[in-house]
Amino acid sequence: MKLTYYPGCSLEGTASDYAAGIAGVAGLLGLTLAELPDWNCCGASAAHSLDAEAARALPIRNLRLAQRIGLDVVAPCALCFNRLKAGAKDLEAKGERLSFRVWDLLDLLTQPVFLKRMAARLVTPLTGLQAVCYYGCLVNRPPKITDAPTPENPGNMEKLLQTLGATPLEWSFKTDCCGAGLAVARPDLIDRLVRRLYDRARRAGAECIVVSCQMCQANLDLPQARISRQAGQKYELPVLYFTELIALALGHPEVPRWLARHLVDPRPVLAAKGLLEIPAPQASG
Amino acid sequence: MAQSAAFALAENLAAAGLAVDGCYQCRKCSNGCPLVFAMDLPPDRVIRLALLGREDELLACRTIWVCSSCETCTTRCPNGIDIAGVMDWLKEQAVARGAAVPEPEVRDFHCAFLGAVKLMGGRLSEPLVLALYALKGGRWLAKLRRSAAAGELATALELLKRRRLPLSPPRRLAGAGEVAGILRRW
DSSP: OEEEEOOOGGGGTTTHHHHHHHHHHHHHHTOEEEEOTTOOOOOHHHHHHHOHHHHHHHHHHHHHHHHHHOSOEEESSHHHHHHHHHHHHHHHHTTOOOSSOEEEHHHHHTSHHHHHHHHHTOSSOOTTOEEEEEOOSTTTSSHHHHOOSOTTSOOHHHHHHHHTTOEEOOOSOTTOOOOGGGTTTOHHHHHHHHHHHHHHHHHTTOSEEEESOHHHHHHHHTTHHHHHHHHTSOOOOOEEEHHHHHHHHTTOTTHHHHHTTSSSOOHHHHHHTTOSSSOOSTTOO | OOHHHHHHHHHHHHHTTOOOTTOOOOOHHHHHOTTGGGOSSOHHHHHHHHHHTOHHHHHTOSHHHHOOOOOHHHHHOTTOOOHHHHHHHHHHHHHHTTOOOSOHHHHHHHHHHHHHHHHTTSSOOHHHHHHHHHHGGGHHHHHHHHTTHHHHHHHHHHHHHTTOSOOSOOOOOTTHHHHHHHTTTO
């Protein structure tokens, strides 16, 4: 299966670990991701906050480039996905029909064809791993843009974890906002939102949080030391990409190297479950 | 105030695809909002004031800037009002008309972001957006004085050690000129 791949800016930067994991998983699942030539930034929150015209034009430029290729487009970033979908809806409203579909990477990889492939190739079932799934906002909301069937209570990540042998836990915060867009300008606000997510994840019994967006990942992973200092209690919850869990369960050899690039090291939790053979040496990877 | 002036705001919003006249004040938007604790007007009051044409109050409020665009309100509104979209429209108007913004940090971050994409020829450089933001209004110096910069530098160092700070700029696009045209205002 071949799709056009829209990585988005941060996968070339701070989320290059996510990008490496995606490439690894695509290889395992027989998925060819052909990067969209000359793709541009989707404009993110900045454009839709301050310049509605640019917020339409930036993703539409990408959609026009993708239209020349004609393959379905997949985006691993929730915000990029949302902006591309908004651009597609805008074109549709003007009577233009696109010949391809825009996918969120989690939605794509949890289609039955891929879940079946994973189940058939399971090398290390993630037995005993207790995790909460955290979807964040923009792959699901608003449904008139995303076409998400169950925006208040999505379940595709839980289904994926079950397929991989892990134990997804129920919690009520899987689509609550972590405030990532305010992380630079108002870190005080995100500290409050994110701390509540840590507390609720822990209360649910989670040993880790699983995400499908690099904004959520950074916003939950990076401030744990700061929030711990403020709260007077230690938060040390690994925040894993769903792609890393797929790769781990399917026996991809590079997984420990990707995990070493997180701030809260997920390797001890996984090693304690017998899911990683030897904890790799500290963060040189 | 003449009646036409009172309705002008709601009409302008409706013209932008953001009709607010369906609101029956159920407050579902405010009850689901994760950031209402930091707002001066809960989202339902933003919609109410929009209906009443009280534009100056809305362009000067904190709410529109601490809104994280999580889209919970828009998703849940039983009357299909795009509340998060209204927040965006008000932010754009506030900046375009030079209103006093009570959250300059949020505004400046968005401006730095769009400026960075234009400067780099179509894609975002994360270090550049942080640098442009820090340089605005002497924010960097103020931070150093408050010693808030230490924590941020420590995080940057951790990312650098993990090869997650891009040291080269993003590729300049063949369509850089086209993107610069789209972002001409920034």
